[in-house]
Structure formats: C-alpha cells, structure tokens
Amino acid sequence: MSIRKIIHIDMDAFFASVEQRDNPSLAGKPIAVGGQSHRSVIATASYEARVFGVRSAMPTVKARQLCPELVIVPGRMAVYREVSEQIRAVFKHYTDIIEPLSLDEAYLDVTENKTSQRYATRIAQSILKKITKDTHLTASAGISYNKFLAKMASDINKPNGFYVIRPEQAARFLESLPIEKFHGIGRSTAGKMHGLGITDGLSLKAASKVLLVQEFGRRGQFFYDIVRGHDPREVKTSRLRKSIGAERTFNENRQGINALEQELIPLVAKLAERMKAAQLLGQTLSLKLKTADFQIHSRSITLEQNLETEEALHYWAKQLLQRLIQEHCMYRLVGLQLSNFKNVSAENQQMPLLFDE
C-alpha cells in the first residue's frame, strides 16, 4: 500500500471567533459562547479567555469566577452552519474525499487530489489561506499519513498554524506524547493507564497487546496499533442518504394475508421510530417480501404528500401487501422502505447510514 496523504482541518475557537468577527466590540476580548443561566455551560471560549483557564463544557458560573470580565454571548447555530458549508466548499476544490467530524472539523484524503500539487503541506497551506479569505476566520491543519496523526498534528501549531508528521517522525512524536493527549483517551482511561504505569507513548508501547486487550477490550487493540503509528482507517465520505428501512425475518416462515398483516404492525412502528430519529419524511413506500426459497418480490407506491403518520404508513403498507402477496407462497422476511425525501435539509441527509441495509 502506498503512503497516504491525510489532512485534518479544525477551525480555531470556532463559535467564539465567529462572534468576534461579527461583532467588532468583542474582538481581542475574553469571550465565551454559552448560556447565561446558572446551570449553563460554555460551548467554547476565545483564546483571550483561555488564558484565564476558561474551557469548553465548563459551567458558566465557574468561567465567570476564573475570568470576571468574561463576556458571554449566546450561540447562533445557523451562522455556524453557514460557515461550515463555506469551509466544505473550500475542501471540495481540493478533493472529494472529505469526512466531516463536526461543523468545524474534517479529514481530507489528498493522496490524489484535484490540484496539480504534490505536497500535502502546500495543499494544507492553500486550504488555510482560502478559508481565511472566504470566511475571515482562521483554521489549523495537521498533515500526516493517517487520520490519527493528522488529528494530533492539527493541535500543535493552533491557532492559524499547521504541522506535519512524516512517517519517519511518527515513532518519536508518539513516544513522547503524554497519555492524556492521545485522541480517544479521555480522563478516565488516562487515569486507568496511569494506574498501570502508562504515562506516555513510550510506556504505552512497552505494554503488551495481551495486557491492553485485557484491560481495555477492543480499544486496547486500537491503542496498541496507534502508538506504533498504525491507523488504517479510511477517510469516509458521507454520501447523501437516500432511504430509511426496516425489515423482519420471521422465526418460522409465514403464509397468508392475515399472518403477514400481523408482522407489519411492529415493522411499521420500527420504521416510524427511525423516521423520527432521522427527522426524515418520504413520499415513496416500498414493501419487500422474501420467499422461503429466497426470491425477492417488491412493490412500491409514490404519494403526492409525505407519509407523516404511523397510521398512513400502516395503511399503505397493507395496500402494498395485498397487491404483492401470493396466497400459497411461504415467506421468510418482510421489509419496508421509505424514500424520495422532500423538503429536508442536506444536513439531515448526510447523517450516517445507520438504517440502510
């Protein structure tokens, strides 16, 4: 396998920088984005506020104690989303292999890219420049040959900086990294590691695979690999979601309309639940039946309106069943699928494909 070129991009103090950009009286001041109330927490803080120790997820009350002059402003998600779209448009100039992690962060695979640029570092610099030009905000970049190292690298010269970890530098970088700095090792895991005498990459590397798996399960295997600079995870492009489905394989084969109608009830409920979770409504409903000898029969209907209620789903599912079923046939599975989404935001369609087959 040839060496990949992965870039991790992360906006600097994202929500806070947007607020400072749009309200010049906040520029250069310690500010935080978050709720004002007694029970709220800080979403993020400007770099000026971080000097005082103000951090993401900190209770507002504590932030005010640390920094009495802190200005707390409410968040404006719609604006952050807009900026997020702008930076994705920038990424698109360079590659289509983009994996957004959140509104302000993404992995890019530029091994092959849309520019004639060979060097990933140059590409990253160009991306940072274009982000600043288009959004009047800054970002930082990490460049390496896998996702883990690229992510670790983007923090090193933050804000408005970049850092490269080359294959021959990886071992040294990882060995000297304090264990709590490893992405994916939270406070409690770090505590447990300390208990085992693991305080940095070097001591993590000295731990056996058996020990790590015994203590941390599957994550132990991940830690074992990662500290050796081995992370084969690909940059996963999110594609637009086209459908939501649910299906049910029977314990025993079913025959006849009554038996199959019974099976539709829980299936419709499951589909409705998934629609709700994904916040998607569709106009096309398809029903699929698999026969005992594994033949698949399906039929669909497209309505003029979205199928919005469980009752409507149930009604049309029954209609489809009546048209599709053959009385003497034995069936082993029934499935329902909703597609043809209308009036849904691109964001919802980009959700992970949790329910697809």
Ligand code: TTP
């Ligand atoms: P981060 O990239 O983690 O933080 P950041 O961009 O504010 O700062 P940095 O320069 O260190 O990257 O998160 C991006 C945004 O996500 C952040 O601006 C606000 C939001 N967020 C929360 O709402 N709650 C949280 O706990 C965190 C970590 C972030």
Ligand code: MG
């Ligand atoms: Mg950020």
